[in-house]
């Protein structure tokens with residue numbers, strides 16, 4: 001094994017690497033130690049802190065490692081954090097935790113000036129590449145590029161917008177590191193939630209209370225800026241829009257087409273840019289600047305042309321027409337659905353008022 005792979009301090013920065021779990025195995029750390037040994041209490045507390053940092057800050061702090069005991073604590077806190085999120089079993093928490101670990105590792109990786117790290121990561125994630133440091137260029141195999149970039153939505157990552165050389169995709173070093181972040185996310189999220197026996201979850205229940213409270217707080221904050229607080233009438237939104245908004249709120253990765261559909265829909269019914277941006281805040285790869293640019297573009301502030309939301313036929317073509325109901329049978333466009341439902345609601349309200357007035361009149365007579 002190459003030397004850089006086994007430096008314990010280095011492994012603490014990337015605890016999801018194969019060499020890190022080998023280190024834990026070789027050190028003889030068992031599941032029982034992790035769950036109940038008094039000597040692992042600090043590791044358990046650090047594991048809990050990892051999850052709380054993920055919820056609060058969407059990243060994980062990387063402490064300075066100065067002793068072998070700290071290495072053991074840091075490296076064993078990672079599997080413990082995975083056990084905790086698995087026992088809680090909340091889909092949003094799992095995605096947020098995985099993304100936070102990947103982001104923290106990405107920050108370290110991006111700041112690492114050594115060239116070895118590029119080779120190390122390509123070896124770790126089995127990415128075929130050629131690195132030309134003097135030209136700040138990495139060529140990666142076409143299949144590896146596709147494997148790790150499907151969830152990156154920025155246009156510049158689309159294959160048609162990339163340069164190719166000898167059948168390989170050209171990237172800068174920074175772009176390669178971004179691809180590695182996706183590979184890290186996949187690795188961390190892999191197998192989560194773990195199948196943890198009930199008695200183990202029960203044994204570590206004491207570490208979960210604070211996490212659940214933090215999660216609840218975070219959900220409330222998101223609720224304040226999310227779907228429920230939209231100035232318009234979210235109850236009248238078509239099922240397709242409700243599904244996409246629900247996924248965004250839960251931090252599920254939403255396709256580019258679905259984002260375009262929901263942004264143009266909300267822009268067409270008059271939501272402000274800030275209201276629309278707030279809806280994206282829970283996305284795994286939220287980047288305020290980029291989101292603002294895209295929202296401004298779709299809303300027409302940048303171009304003077306406001307995009308109309310896609311029709312039902314287009315929504316169906318791209319698999320974004322979900323959960324249809326009776327009103328859907330009568331419309332060809334999500335905006336028509338919305339207007340129709342608003343009208344139906346207003347009509348029902350009026351009928352109710354008339355009936356109430358009639359009853360009061362009858363009672364007087």
Ligand code: SF4
Pocket residue numbers: 238239240241311312313315316320321322323324325328329331332333334337
């Ligand atoms: S039929 Fe149209 S409005 Fe209804 S869910 Fe599908 S796309 Fe949305």
